[in-house]
Amino acid sequence: MNMQYVGCYFKVRPLQPGTDILIAELGAAGFESFVENEDGLNAYILKDHWDPACLDEIYVLHSGEFDISYETEEIAQVNWNEEWEKNFHPITVDGRCTVRAPFHDTPGTEYDIVIEPKMSFGTGHHETTHMMIQHLLGTELNGKKVLDMGCGTGVLAILAEKLGAVNIDAIDIDNWCYLNSLENAERNHSREITVLEGDAGLLGGKAYDVIIANINRNILLEDIPRYAGCLRPGGVLLLSGFYKDDIPVIDALCREYSMKQERALERNHWVALKYRSLS
Known part of the structure; x- marks a missing residue:
C-alpha cells in the first residue's frame, strides 16, 4: 500500500529535553513516526491528516525555551525498515535487559527482547520506556496477571512475560501498534500475551495484579479511575508518559483511589511512578 506522507524536519537546540518534548507534542497532534538524529528530529x-496549522498548537515551537527550526516536504513513501536500521542501536537497561533489532548480535544479558517497531513507539530508547523497564525489573511478576495499556511495540508486555507474568493483555488504540505488537509477540515466542485494539473501554469486568500505562498525562488522568477498578488488592500500577511537574496532579488522583506511591524514577524531566493499591 503506497501511502503519502508529509515529513517535517526539525533542528533543535538544545537537543534535550527539547527533542523529547517535541516528540510528545507531535505525537498528540497525529504524527506517526519519529527518527532522531544529531540535529534534532524527523x-x-x-498527508490526509496533515494541516500546517497544527504546528501553531505545538507549544514548544513557540515557547522561546528552545531554538527550533523546521522544513516540510511531501514524500510518496517512507521505507520505515531502512530508517529503523540506520538509526536504531541496541540498548541495555540496568545490565539485565537488552532491547534490540533482529539484525543485532545476541547479547549476554538475562533478558533479550527483539523488536522491529516500524512506526510504533517503544524501542526502549525513550526515557519513559527505559524507566518502565527498570520498574518491571524491580517488580515481582511471577504468576501475575498483567495489563500493558498503550502497548506500542509490545516491548513491556514481552518483558513482563519473560519475568514470569501470565495472562497478559496488551492494548493499544492505534491499529499500527496493535499489528506491530502482534508481530513482536510472535517474534519473541510469547505465549501469554493477548493483543487487543481499543482503549480503556475494554477493561470492564477485568482484574489485574499489575497494570502498566505509559501513555500521556491527559489520558492517564481520564483512565486512572478505570485502572483502580481493575487492580486487585495489593496490586501494582506503573505510570509514565509525563513530566516531573505533573506528579502532584497524578499523585493526588491515585491517592483518591487508595493507591500509594512506592517509587519514582526520573530521566531528562520525564518520570515513571510505581503505586500500590491499598484496598
Whole structure:
C-alpha cells in the first residue's frame, strides 16, 4: 500500500529535553513516526491528516525555551525498515535487559527482547520506556496477571512475560501498534500475551495484579479511575508518559483511589511512578 506522507524536519537546540518534548507534542497532534538524529528530529504524518496549522498548537515551537527550526516536504513513501536500521542501536537497561533489532548480535544479558517497531513507539530508547523497564525489573511478576495499556511495540508486555507474568493483555488504540505488537509477540515466542485494539473501554469486568500505562498525562488522568477498578488488592500500577511537574496532579488522583506511591524514577524531566493499591 503506497501511502503519502508529509515529513517535517526539525533542528533543535538544545537537543534535550527539547527533542523529547517535541516528540510528545507531535505525537498528540497525529504524527506517526519519529527518527532522531544529531540535529534534532524527523517526524512523519499521513498527508490526509496533515494541516500546517497544527504546528501553531505545538507549544514548544513557540515557547522561546528552545531554538527550533523546521522544513516540510511531501514524500510518496517512507521505507520505515531502512530508517529503523540506520538509526536504531541496541540498548541495555540496568545490565539485565537488552532491547534490540533482529539484525543485532545476541547479547549476554538475562533478558533479550527483539523488536522491529516500524512506526510504533517503544524501542526502549525513550526515557519513559527505559524507566518502565527498570520498574518491571524491580517488580515481582511471577504468576501475575498483567495489563500493558498503550502497548506500542509490545516491548513491556514481552518483558513482563519473560519475568514470569501470565495472562497478559496488551492494548493499544492505534491499529499500527496493535499489528506491530502482534508481530513482536510472535517474534519473541510469547505465549501469554493477548493483543487487543481499543482503549480503556475494554477493561470492564477485568482484574489485574499489575497494570502498566505509559501513555500521556491527559489520558492517564481520564483512565486512572478505570485502572483502580481493575487492580486487585495489593496490586501494582506503573505510570509514565509525563513530566516531573505533573506528579502532584497524578499523585493526588491515585491517592483518591487508595493507591500509594512506592517509587519514582526520573530521566531528562520525564518520570515513571510505581503505586500500590491499598484496598
